[in-house]
Amino acid sequence: MNFPMSVLTTCLITGVIWLGLVFQKANPPTDFEKYSTLEMDPATLSDAAYSMAAYGREETIKFFNLDNYKKQLQLTQSAQASEPKQIETASKPVVAKPAIKAVVESNTIVGISKSIQLASIDGLWKEFLDQKALSGQLKSERFTIFAIYSDFNSQFSRARVSIGYFDKAMKGNRIDLPQGKQVPILKKGQHSMSAMVSAWDKIDYQRPVKAVVERRDYIGEQETISSFVIYQ
Amino acid sequence: MEFLNQTLTDLEVYGWEEFIGYWFFIATVALFIFELVAVGFMKKMTWNLIGDSITNFITLVSYRVLGGVFIALFYLAGFFWIYENFSITQLPITWVSLIGCIIIADMAYYWEHRFMHVCGLGWATHTVHHSSPYFNISVAYRFGPLDGLFPFFFHAPLVMLGFHPFMVFLAEALVQFYQTALHTELVKKLPRPVEAVMNTPSHHRVHHATNSKYIDKNYAGIFIIWDKMFGTFAEEDEKVRFGVYPRINSVNPVKVFFHGFVKLGSQLWNAPSWSYRFKLLVKPPIWAWEQEQKAKAQASS
Numbered sequence: 298m299n300f301p302m303s304v305l306t307t308c309l310i311t312g313v314i315w316l317g318l319v320f321q322k323a324n325p326p327t328d329f330e331k332y333s334t335l336e337m338d339p340a341t342l343s344d345a346a347y348s349m350a351a352y353g354r355e356e357t358i359k360f361f362n363l364d365n366y367k368k369q370l371q372l373t374q375s376a377q378a379s380e381p382k383q384i385e386t387a388s389k390p391v392v393a394k395p396a397i398k399a400v401v402e403s404n405t406i407v408g409i410s411k412s413i414q415l416a417s418i419d420g421l422w423k424e425f426l427d428q429k430a431l432s433g434q435l436k437s438e439r440f441t442i443f444a445i446y447s448d449f450n451s452q453f454s455r456a457r458v459s460i461g462y463f464d465k466a467m468k469g470n471r472i473d474l475p476q477g478k479q480v481p482i483l484k485k486g487q488h489s490m491s492a493m494v495s496a497w498d499k500i501d502y503q504r505p506v507k508a509v510v511e512r513r514d515y516i517g518e519q520e521t522i523s524s525f526v527i528y529q
Numbered sequence: 530m531e532f533l534n535q536t537l538t539d540l541e542v543y544g545w546e547e548f549i550g551y552w553f554f555i556a557t558v559a560l561f562i563f564e565l566v567a568v569g570f571m572k573k574m575t576w577n578l579i580g581d582s583i584t585n586f587i588t589l590v591s592y593r594v595l596g597g598v599f600i601a602l603f604y605l606a607g608f609f610w611i612y613e614n615f616s617i618t619q620l621p622i623t624w625v626s627l628i629g630c631i632i633i634a635d636m637a638y639y640w641e642h643r644f645m646h647v648c649g650l651g652w653a654t655h656t657v658h659h660s661s662p663y664f665n666i667s668v669a670y671r672f673g674p675l676d677g678l679f680p681f682f683f684h685a686p687l688v689m690l691g692f693h694p695f696m697v698f699l700a701e702a703l704v705q706f707y708q709t710a711l712h713t714e715l716v717k718k719l720p721r722p723v724e725a726v727m728n729t730p731s732h733h734r735v736h737h738a739t740n741s742k743y744i745d746k747n748y749a750g751i752f753i754i755w756d757k758m759f760g761t762f763a764e765e766d767e768k769v770r771f772g773v774y775p776r777i778n779s780v781n782p783v784k785v786f787f788h789g790f791v792k793l794g795s796q797l798w799n800a801p802s803w804s805y806r807f808k809l810l811v812k813p814p815i816w817a818w819e820q821e822q823k824a825k826a827q828a829s830s
């Protein structure tokens with residue numbers, strides 16, 4: 298074959314394969330698969346393999362033999378449970394690099410909502426987790442919980458806190474997720490309580506804060522957390 | 530076969546690449562040690578071979594150091610930028626897509642490789658890979674300074690077609706890994722059907738040969754069929770002499786790594802005109818050689 302014919306043939310073969318792939322019967326991605334798609338930038342690449350393991354499907358986790366990793370995770374989680382939670386409100390404006398796009402598929406959660414002192418947040422979590430009427434409706438070991446902090450007082454010591462399951466099918470008290478541009482303050486991952494607290498330092502307190510949202514995703518006992526802030 | 534249509538997350542694709550890349554490197558190092566033992570048994574071990582192998586790994590490190598920053602910034606940013614702004618569609622990330630991507634990436638590899646042989650600029654970097662007089666796994670890791678640059682342009686069209694950048698990276702890596710494993714003299718010929726369709730150590734030895742009937746043949750990555758279709762195939766039927774002309778006769782890693790560009794640089798410096806300089810960059814290296822022979826003949830007559 299001469300050169301032009303070779304190039305043409307290459308294009309033809311490519312075209313045929315491409316057409317086949319455009320019309321392939323791909324299974325639609327599950328919520329889980331959609332959620333796992335991070336918007337990458339070079340700065341986050343080094344974390345990519347790690348995150349892949351953390352967010353990959355269970356088979357992948359099994360294949361990559363991450364049992365040790367899971368055990369480690371459980372240990373840190375039980376350690377966190379005993380740490381007292383304090384929310385610092387130092388007004389250091391830190392520009393958070395929007396490395397992750399938090400994807401929200403629909404806009405309500407099912408759970409409880411109360412105006413509380415932020416120091417007593419643990420009590421509200423306990424109250425929420427004790428609601429067997431809600432947790433009993435969970436159909437899979439994969440689920441997502443959102444905690445929404447809004448209507449802050451000027452010292453950021455009080456807020457309305459809503460905690461709920463992100464589940465379209467669940468019945469119960471529905472609470473709207475706040476809408477607006479999400480600025481990440483904590484990227485998806487396993488985080489210690491202190492890391493979650495210091496994430497709040499990234500909030501630009503000079504700007505009116507509409508809400509701070511904490512997202513917790515579960516695959517069985519594995520928990521991954523991310524947070525973002527929405528400004529007015 | 531249901532899993533073939535399963536949607537993968539981009540991070541899973543990236544994870545597979547890391548995973549395969551890691552274990553592949555370990556496997557090749559093991560294979561190389563095995564080759565050295567075999568050479569030792571045949572009593573063919575020489576200091577020159579050892580020096581040459583060490584140099585190969587030094588070029589790998591140099592290439593990685595030079596290319597590391599470049600690949601991270603240029604490839605990643607470039608591919609994602611193209612994917613988001615210039616892709617005609619975004620294909621689902623599935624195993625089926627990956628298989629298609631590998632086939633197309635293999636053709637892209639063919640053209641990129643052919644390009645590096647038939648244009649002076651490409652040859653200045655790719656000549657490093659061909660300059661070893663030996664043929665073992667370590668030669669696969671003998672890289673030139675700009676070996677990482679050209680693949681970008683040949684694989685960017687895949688991103689434009691809608692393959693996710695991580696899928697393209699994985700496909701590129703798989704072609705590369707397959708190719709790497711061919712650099713051995715231990716495997717003579719594989720069964721006929723394999724030799725007919727797939728690239729094999731035998732076919733790739735031909736590619737590394739200086740025998741005149743073997744020059745500029747067998748550019749393939751995984752499938753030899755591209756060479757057969759596009760008329761660049763040659764069968765290994767006479768003993769292969771490895772290397773490039775003129776021989777560099779050196780195991781000095783600095784000299785090996787840069788010799789292509791040093792030579793191109795001096796040709797450019799001594800060029801009689803700008804059009805000659807341009808031709809040096811885009812024409813096959815044999816063109817420059819012919820011109821030099823002509824000039825010599827004229828000078829002596």
Ligand SMILES: [Zn+2]
Pocket residue numbers: 642646655659736
């Ligand atoms: Zn070559």
